Amino acid sequence: MLSASIVSPLNAKVHDLPRPNLGANDVLIEVKNAGICGTDLHIWHGSYALAQYPLVPGHEFSGVVGQIGEKVTTTKVGERVTADPNLPCNHCYFCQKRQFNQCLNLKAVGVTRDGGFAQYVVVPESAVFPIGKLSFAAAAMLEPLACVVWGLKQVQIQAGDSMLIFGAGPMGMLMLQAVKHAGAAQVVVIDREESRLKLARDLGANATVNANAFDLASAHELSPHGFDIVADATGIPKVIEGGFQYLRSGGKFWVFGVAPDKALVAISPYEVFRRDLKIIGSFALNKTFHESIALVQGGAVKLEPLISHQLPLERFSEAMHFAEHDPERMKVQFKLD
Numbered sequence: 001m002l003s004a005s006i007v008s009p010l011n012a013k014v015h016d017l018p019r020p021n022l023g024a025n026d027v028l029i030e031v032k033n034a035g036i037c038g039t040d041l042h043i044w045h046g047s048y049a050l051a052q053y054p055l056v057p058g059h060e061f062s063g064v065v066g067q068i069g070e071k072v073t074t075t076k077v078g079e080r081v082t083a084d085p086n087l088p089c090n091h092c093y094f095c096q097k098r099q100f101n102q103c104l105n106l107k108a109v110g111v112t113r114d115g116g117f118a119q120y121v122v123v124p125e126s127a128v129f130p131i132g133k134l135s136f137a138a139a140a141m142l143e144p145l146a147c148v149v150w151g152l153k154q155v156q157i158q159a160g161d162s163m164l165i166f167g168a169g170p171m172g173m174l175m176l177q178a179v180k181h182a183g184a185a186q187v188v189v190i191d192r193e194e195s196r197l198k199l200a201r202d203l204g205a206n207a208t209v210n211a212n213a214f215d216l217a218s219a220h221e222l223s224p225h226g227f228d229i230v231a232d233a234t235g236i237p238k239v240i241e242g243g244f245q246y247l248r249s250g251g252k253f254w255v256f257g258v259a260p261d262k263a264l265v266a267i268s269p270y271e272v273f274r275r276d277l278k279i280i281g282s283f284a285l286n287k288t289f290h291e292s293i294a295l296v297q298g299g300a301v302k303l304e305p306l307i308s309h310q311l312p313l314e315r316f317s318e319a320m321h322f323a324e325h326d327p328e329r330m331k332v333q334f335k336l337d
């Protein structure tokens with residue numbers, strides 16, 4: 001089967017690999033679409049500690065069930081599906097507390113075992129989700145949306161909340177749509193790219209401001225007492241550091257973007273104390289695929305407009321380059337026939 005492998009950091013090969021073996025409880029998925037995410041770029045650069053090389057990356061994918069193991073009962077050959085790439089151990093302390101995303105032995109398709117940048121990928125039956133009539137392109141974005149849903153459960157948006165989102169990439173745009181559905185009344189999006197800000201307005205942002213022109217004065221014009229929620233979807237430490245000043249007293253800062261693991265930011269503990277601020281992190285997803293699918297099937301979140309590139313797997317290096325360097329990119333996907 002055709003596969004894109006990262007043999008070692010910055011060393012990729014698009015080549016023929018044997019089809020993965022199918023265990024009794026496994027499902028073989030014939031991949032149709034697979035998205036590139038920031039994690040894949042970290043794996044590419046060798047800056048993702050969990051990755052095990054050589055690796056076929058890809059943890060955001062959709063396709064058709066091609067084969068099932070002998071004990072599989074909940075899906076059948078031909079079904080259109082996606083998969084939750086996170087494979088918790090189900091027996092550690094955190095799994096016992098239902099914090100599956102904090103599993104002490106977490107494995108993940110496309111990170112610790114071969115993923116979806118290939119014609120076929122094997123996942124356990126328990127990770128498979130039917131996608132009904134959703135397009136394969138949209139279904140390959142259910143995983144990042146499930147991460148936003150997990151964040152929503154932590155942040156607990158209230159009806160009428162005002163919100164500021166830094167970053168209008170695919171994650172920021174998923175967040176925008178999900179929080180509006182969850183009750184946020186006024187959502188302002190900040191980014192440097194005008195094309196992305198236009199998309200944010202098309203998808204429901206009440207206002208957008210170019211990052212170059214955004215400061216405390218312009219923020220106060222939009223929301224005089226600050227925002228109930230400020231979310232970072234950039235992962236840029238300076239943006240996170242600067243973001244706290246835009247919070248209303250009593251507000252919540254949502255740390256969602258992936259900052260470099262050694263980065264530090266300066267915040268004033270006095271300000272956190274004095275202004276009743278809350279800092280909320282949300283990592284990956286925690287059994288939130290069904291909610292993600294429901295949001296899309298119910299029409300609350302649109303996924304197709306967030307896809308800017310679709311390339312065949314043969315153009316692996318080029319696709320990775322777009323995903324990393326094209327300033328106007330949104331989601332870059334591989335499309336397999």
Ligand SMILES: [Zn+2]
Nearest residue numbers: 037038039060
């Ligand atoms: Zn991802």
Ligand SMILES: [Zn+2]
Nearest residue numbers: 089092095103
């Ligand atoms: Zn566990």
